[in-house]
Amino acid sequence: MYERSSVAELAGRLRQEVDRYSPGEKLPSSRDLVETHRVSPVTVSRALAQLAVEGLVVTRPGAGAYRAAPRTAPAAPGDTSWQEVALSADASADQVPRSVDAGGVLATLTAPPPGVIELSGGYLPPNLRPEKALSAALARAGRRPGAWERPPTEGVEELRGWFAREIGGHGGSVSAADVLITAGGQSAITTALRALAAPGAAVLVESPTYPGLLAAARASGLRPVPVPVDTDGVRPALLEGAFRASGARVFICQPLFQNPSGAVLSKERRTAVLDAARQAGAFVVEDDFARQLVHEDAGPLPDTLRSADPDGRVVHLRSLTKVTSPSLRVGALAAHGPVLERLRAVQTVDSFFVSRPLQEAALELVGAPAWPRHLRAVAARLRERREVMLTALAREVPALCVTHAPRGGHNLWLRLPDGTDEDALAGAALRAGVSVAPGRPYFAAEPAARHLRLSFAPAAGDSEIAEGVRRLRTACDEVLA
Amino acid sequence: MYERSSVAELAGRLRQEVDRYSPGEKLPSSRDLVETHRVSPVTVSRALAQLAVEGLVVTRPGAGAYRAAPRTAPAAPGDTSWQEVALSADASADQVPRSVDAGGVLATLTAPPPGVIELSGGYLPPNLRPEKALSAALARAGRRPGAWERPPTEGVEELRGWFAREIGGHGGSVSAADVLITAGGQSAITTALRALAAPGAAVLVESPTYPGLLAAARASGLRPVPVPVDTDGVRPALLEGAFRASGARVFICQPLFQNPSGAVLSKERRTAVLDAARQAGAFVVEDDFARQLVHEDAGPLPDTLRSADPDGRVVHLRSLTKVTSPSLRVGALAAHGPVLERLRAVQTVDSFFVSRPLQEAALELVGAPAWPRHLRAVAARLRERREVMLTALAREVPALCVTHAPRGGHNLWLRLPDGTDEDALAGAALRAGVSVAPGRPYFAAEPAARHLRLSFAPAAGDSEIAEGVRRLRTACDEVLA
Known part of the structure; x- marks a missing residue:
């Protein structure tokens, strides 16, 4: 057939x-x-x-x-495609988003290409760092007796005492026993979030806020709920409403020279914030990142939220990194009550403790006679840099509206004309030779307006800041026209 | 009226x-x-x-x-009781346990009281550490040009290259681009778990296993599922069953000188473990913590699981801490495929990066001529110490059965007579002047037998080990009688 x-x-x-x-x-x-x-x-x-x-x-x-549907080719050796499934599928836990977005963090951590002026980062340039003192302190620290022993998991006692005095002020309301040494500010934020809120929970954040906080919250399975900030800090009525609507038991904020807005929480609002937290049975995490980045012309600084809190409501957060070097990864959490044990347990289980020689080096550094001189120099230079940038902005790009001229920190927060494409502007700026940060990553939800964040910390000096703003003008001429 | x-x-x-x-x-x-x-x-x-x-x-x-029920007294200032509610209640996320148990970790991290011989920890004593080399390396590292700059978030390139050669061996199957520098081994475990599994998911662990792993998994909201180990390592049939029963997509193990059992995964089982993971679409995290703690008389070591894995199945984990100092908090993760980006994102968002001077110090140390001498000295001393402890145990406490005499690592895993109260024995030992680790914290579920872990690393020398075992005999005479 x-x-x-x-x-x-x-x-x-x-x-x-x-x-x-x-x-x-x-x-x-x-x-x-x-x-x-x-x-x-x-x-x-x-x-x-x-x-x-x-x-x-x-x-x-x-x-x-x-x-027929094309048959899947048998995986060749070296084929890692299966990982995409394994990294996403999780029948038992599908309510928590899996991917981790480090984009906003990497944008401020990655050095710009050669020749590009950095107006986007958050660290001091080499000539504003106490580099000689750091090197000397580290060398001494590594030779101290016991330097290579395991330190106490909560940190070296004398360093805890120093942070306690810094945080508590002359009143002495904070003791060394209230302090936990952390590996810098970002680790402190992660530890606080993981200690205070369980995966799936809401956490209240300022809006706008630092993208590294949003990323840390999301990576820990938390839902950041934004509460708008104006020039007097977070708005209390909205905060109360957010506590009610979300059931959150944590509000994390930067009351002093907030990143990116530069806002300082007003005296009346300080009380209102603590009251709102008390009503909600919630913690306030006070990220006091900029207290040592105060400008020469600031006048007396407001007290910490911590100082108005007898009940262990406030978990206070400091870092030495901002005012020294990104590689001196030493910070502190201060808290009072059972929460301290939770914070310590989370840090111990996650990473054991902070390298002892780094802690000893920090202690050497802040105890040296050069330390107050270093702080004064930073205060003077930051003020100068702020003025240089404000002047250049007013001259070169008056269309960009500076929302606030802060007397601390290193950020200017610029409102862009309605309808500006932030990414196009940042891209054009990079082509013109200056890196700036688009505003979108600073918002947990859709923002009401377009922004740009400029930092006057990382540039080498005043003339580089002015030149950076001139390059930004080139980008604005291209994109805003 | x-x-x-x-x-x-x-x-x-x-x-x-x-x-x-x-x-x-x-x-x-x-x-x-x-x-x-x-x-x-x-x-x-x-x-x-x-x-x-x-x-x-x-x-x-x-x-x-x-x-009536007694009315709650109005909270006096300084009353932190409200925190207990805030730290536990979480309507939106009640499936994930909130408290974090650092007990098992703290037991090995905390130095024993003065006069007590430590047979419980996991770090080398000062006289086995390369302390002079560490101090010199750190001093040089802090003076290198660029030492106080931010490092690349994935780590200093040369150090990544060194780890790649260590992990990949002569075949060169691992490149610097596959390596992420971490802040020691515990941070690497946390990063791997958080990258590979979402809160609520199951993760397969060896049984018994290191308590710090169980604590890290639970603190990240994961459910550790134990898979029994015998002297040839994890049992493959039980591993396959555990993958099926749990839906886990991660198995984390120590194939070489497992902690606490000392088991080495046999050649046949290596293949079976990788096959089981492949069938389950799962990752294998290979915690190769003890490769540099090999004893002089070990003979050639088996290859890594990583070397038999072209498909990015294995996430490999190393640490420099164990063989140097607890305060040289430098380790590495090596991975291949999209998972590397996830690992890097998790670490960046959690803690940014590892202090650059610490990375440079590690690089100085392992590049120095003294490094191979140090490794040889540790190998010789660990073998001696193992023999001293085995001899002392056979002489003093023959009732305690040593399950395995490993040729690497620093642990002996002793089976106790049925019905022994582990905590009573550990307590009696401490009173007699020696710290030992009860077996219970090494199990994710109820163990089939009672155990004790002894470590021959932390004691000052051979005679201290022998004296420690004599003191353990005093405790046994009291508790086992």
């Missing part, structure tokens, strides 16, 4: 034709194939069966033959 | 009597009170109403009066 050779021949022809059909598409009927190829129905049937075995067609009895 | 004075008088009497009743207990009926106190029903009714206003009784119409 049929010849093996004609089956093979027809299968060969069909094998070539079948690629012209989409997966699931119907092939010509057996009768058509019989006529077209002038073979017997049995030859057609056998050839189709051969292609079905090969996975090229699917035959459905009584309905005909269809182009 | 009633006199104000008699109401006040009755209320006064009842106020004194009411304390004799438990909260919720029924007070005498109104009729009884009328008779006992010889007052009118209205007086009784008014007096009870007065006490109800004061919160001392609750009146239920038609049922009578009951002693």
